[in-house]
Amino acid sequence: MTVGNSELGYTGAAGAPGAAAPSAPAGAAGRVDLERLADTTGRIRAAVETVIEGKPEVVKLAVTVLLAEGHLLVEDVPGVGKTMLAKALAKSIDCTVRRIQFTPDLLPSDITGVSIFDQQRKEFEFKPGAIFANFVVGDEINRASPKTQSALLESMEERQVTVDGTTFHLESPFMVVATQNPIEMEGTYPLPEAQRDRFMARISVGYPAPAAELRMLDTHGVLSPLDVLRPVADAAEVARLIETVRQIHVSDEVRRYAIDLVNASRTSPELRLGASPRATLQLVRAARATAAMDGRDFVLPDDVQHLAVSVLAHRLLPTAETQISRRTTEQVVAGLVSAVPVPGLGGAAHLRR
Ligand SMILES: Nc1ncnc2c1ncn2[C@@H]1O[C@H](COP(=O)(O)OP(=O)(O)OP(=O)(O)O)[C@@H](O)[C@H]1O
Numbered sequence: 028m029t030v031g032n033s034e035l036g037y038t039g040a041a042g043a044p045g046a047a048a049p050s051a052p053a054g055a056a057g058r059v060d061l062e063r064l065a066d067t068t069g070r071i072r073a074a075v076e077t078v079i080e081g082k083p084e085v086v087k088l089a090v091t092v093l094l095a096e097g098h099l100l101v102e103d104v105p106g107v108g109k110t111m112l113a114k115a116l117a118k119s120i121d122c123t124v125r126r127i128q129f130t131p132d133l134l135p136s137d138i139t140g141v142s143i144f145d146q147q148r149k150e151f152e153f154k155p156g157a158i159f160a161n162f163v164v165g166d167e168i169n170r171a172s173p174k175t176q177s178a179l180l181e182s183m184e185e186r187q188v189t190v191d192g193t194t195f196h197l198e199s200p201f202m203v204v205a206t207q208n209p210i211e212m213e214g215t216y217p218l219p220e221a222q223r224d225r226f227m228a229r230i231s232v233g234y235p236a237p238a239a240e241l242r243m244l245d246t247h248g249v250l251s252p253l254d255v256l257r258p259v260a261d262a263a264e265v266a267r268l269i270e271t272v273r274q275i276h277v278s279d280e281v282r283r284y285a286i287d288l289v290n291a292s293r294t295s296p297e298l299r300l301g302a303s304p305r306a307t308l309q310l311v312r313a314a315r316a317t318a319a320m321d322g323r324d325f326v327l328p329d330d331v332q333h334l335a336v337s338v339l340a341h342r343l344l345p346t347a348e349t350q351i352s353r354r355t356t357e358q359v360v361a362g363l364v365s366a367v368p369v370p371g372l373g374g375a376a377h378l379r380r
Pocket residue numbers: 078079080081082103104105106107108109110111112206207208234235239243247
């Protein structure tokens with residue numbers, strides 16, 4: 028169940044370009060911070076892309092969610108590399124990693140931990156569950172009972188676990204990457220909407236293009252690239268990048284644009300459940316991370332637009348008519364993005380700080 032990364036020989040960022048850069052004054056993401064962020068995320072993306080062929084956008088979104096302090100739901104048909112993506116991202120960072128294979132008999136205490144009475148010391152001792160790690164890979168999350176799913180999802184949201192009245196804080200950075208297969212329904216417990224809302228973004232990996240699939244046959248022939256992947260950053264470095272992302276400026280216009288988009292989902296006749304305020308927060312946070320990865324210290328409406336489908340679609344419920352007409356919530360969100368007026372047509376200058 029557990030994969031430890033610490034033995035993988037991460038040499039630290041000391042030798043990496045930009046590693047010795049001093050941090051910028053508090054309150055603003057400086058140019059040096061952004062260069063450092065671009066450098067480290069570039070290395071993480073390149074490392075993951077040695078394992079997942081032909082999917083740079085998917086890998087970029089996964090790293091965006093990491094920097095935006097969110098959790099990721101990877102949902103797709105069997106065999107497209109969902110588990111591989113989660114494992115590769117976890118392995119590219121030198122931090123504590125736990126993998127949980129969700130099965131119907133998995134108990135909530137396997138996730139959170141239990142207090143066990145120590146006969147010799149005559150006191151209870153807490154045995155931490157699988158959630159106590161920087162990176163938690165939850166494979167096939169829809170195979171566990173709703174009770175176990177909710178144990179995971181509650182701790183994801185609160186970033187803490189309470190067992191027998193004692194609260195334990197989870198590690199930081201903390202990211203859950205959960206995978207599920209939407210086709211196979213037998214013996215599964217689909218995540219309810221309230222639970223899906225806990226995930227910052229949902230991605231589907233999709234089939235690789237023929238050229239990428241050909242490369243996959245070459246690279247995955249004898250040795251799995253995952254086995255040779257070495258960490259390219261550590262938990263402290265990721266925490267520093269997260270701090271940089273928090274300082275990215277979001278102008279009033281862009282904030283209002285994000286709110287207009289989520290409001291449009293709440294009033295859309297095609298939906299019976301719109302996006303929550305949690306969705307608005309996460310949309311803006313993810314947009315900050317994208318802006319930072321693109322080397323900007325301010326968010327553009329484009330960043331919000333780009334992320335809208337991945338961040339919003341999995342939280343929405345279509346009406347019966349939308350379902351009958353076979354329109355997906357992704358298509359509905361794409362429709363909202365083209366319908367809601369975009370601010371900042373006079374150039375980006377006024378979107379800066
Ligand atoms: N785009 C890709 N690039 C490289 N390898 C890929 C790609 N897509 C699939 N694979 C390979 O296919 C195999 C299956 O991948 P994986 O186990 O991650 O699938 P999965 O989506 O988790 O499937 P399941 O739903 O059955 O758990 C792995 O060996 C993986 O390397």
